Amino acid sequence: MSGMEKPRNRRLFPHALDVANGRVDMTHGAGGRAMAQLVSEMFAAAFENEYLAQGNDMAVMAPPPGRLVMSTDGYVISPLFFPGGDIGSLAVHGTINDVAMSGAKPLYMSAGFIIEEGFPLADLKRIIEFMAGASRATGVPIVTGDTKVVERGKGDGVFIVTTGVGVLPEGLHISGDNIRPGDAILVSGSIGDHGIAILSKRENLEFETTLESDSAPLHDLVAHMVAAVPEVHCLRDPTRGGVAATLNELANQSDVGMALDEDALPIKPAVRGACELLGIDPLGVANEGKLLAFCPAGRAERLLEVMRSHPLGAESAIIGHVEEGQGRNLVRLRTSFGGDRVVEWLNGEQLPRIC
């Protein structure tokens, strides 16, 4: 996104983009004047910040005061607009969250767009504006970007890949291999909201619900958590594959077993009902504004208190613990009826393109 940070250069671009009726065409990705106009008038105008205004194919920023953290995520969600969000704000939140799960403060983001020929400029503008709004609200500027266009039938509207970098203060060691026997397991709120909100809008699956995606940026919640309880061992946001996949992955990474208490899991009645209807397990459903936290048992009540005092953690709960001993790496669920079942790590058939 280079070179043209001003709203419109009438000499270079004599005709305004027809945002109301226009569509993306192949010239918008081909490196010529049409692309420059799209970038200038839609992307650069919305994302405006001092780094993007440098107008180069890269951005230069001050040296970060600490260890560097980097994360990337692609977004291919369908539909592009959904209850509680859209692909643009989701791409901002999701990458901020991945950076934040290290305990780092997210500083900058990049955004790569892959747009299908024929995509309405008006929809692209909405996505860009939602994205710019999320960037402003989180204080994480989009400092550099790229736009590609593929022929009709070779893409699906818009895909976005965002990359975030952040800075990690000394003294924190928060990682998936750092979970210890005896740790408490906490979640920052109700699970499954995002996945069910998306499924409710799939063409082949429509059902009535007032559910909204929980898409939200978690960096401020994390900052409060690690300030109060720097002993946090691990943080992770249970996105694709939900809590079940995330806990199974972490159990393997840290070589521990985990036990969850079904009665402690915060699940909205609407999510529970939809999951029964669809025959899926809410533990396997994606979240986009929740995190799982692991900390020494003795610090769990304090961590819970801090999480609940934050707007994005008001419904936080202690949902289980890491078992003593090592080696089985299973995630077990003590059910409401006093039974005990293994939380399976599914193959992943049920929820395509959920993020």
Place this chain on the structure above:
Amino acid sequence: MSGMEKPRNRRLFPHALDVANGRVDMTHGAGGRAMAQLVSEMFAAAFENEYLAQGNDMAVMAPPPGRLVMSTDGYVISPLFFPGGDIGSLAVHGTINDVAMSGAKPLYMSAGFIIEEGFPLADLKRIIEFMAGASRATGVPIVTGDTKVVERGKGDGVFIVTTGVGVLPEGLHISGDNIRPGDAILVSGSIGDHGIAILSKRENLEFETTLESDSAPLHDLVAHMVAAVPEVHCLRDPTRGGVAATLNELANQSDVGMALDEDALPIKPAVRGACELLGIDPLGVANEGKLLAFCPAGRAERLLEVMRSHPLGAESAIIGHVEEGQGRNLVRLRTSFGGDRVVEWLNGEQLPRIC
């Protein structure tokens, strides 16, 4: 790309991926066990490095000793494999080059993949291995990544978005708005090779040529250049839109006019011939291993000497100069016949999906 850096965990993944005959399916992007296996056995195995081995959704690196530089680029090139390269190594080179054009040393990369359902695992493995090879050869590790899968007909094989970060030493100010009247304009070698090599393989356009893409990482060349001539004002790689689009963009960014000397332009006979056949201007054709450099005229011979002493700059040439005075922002070409024409900034119709 989290959690599974080891070659194969037989307990978690009892069945080996059938790389020879298998295809990507929707489960490979859905966050479950199938995705974990793909990431573990193909991506993490090939990209192996200490950062990826952290096994989290982000990577943590040492504090960079200087200003941070960040760039991102999407790759939607068709075909995926072409003479002189492939989408994987191109994605590494291209992003390294964008970072390097600031004068920075590239340090780390991320890679986001968007894969179409049905894509052969064998082709994916080839791409990953070319990418890993380019990463090793350049010394820039792929520290974090992401994989998404879209349904058949909603993508086109593989798209890749890479993001690079680097570190910029004090004392350099290399930027598109830093070109000054009187500057010399240099190019690091022959132009148009990449675009013509790609076009030669397009199904509707096949023609005979031995041309190969010039896809190459330019960071080492840049390091030599800025060490010898820190007064370099601007560097940019003329990719999409070629030299014509890049110079027009820079002329506007720095508010200057430029004059090129046609006889000085290094263009291979095969490129010249193909351009005549196709009715296109070599100045508008993409390059992936060349850079344009601007420096004070008095330093141009020294810069040329340094560039020519590097394997990737052996064919470097001084191709023109920045005109005295400001305000016209045109790029003019003095032709071999003594004429003078404006190098147009085309709209971008002629060369879709060239990178």
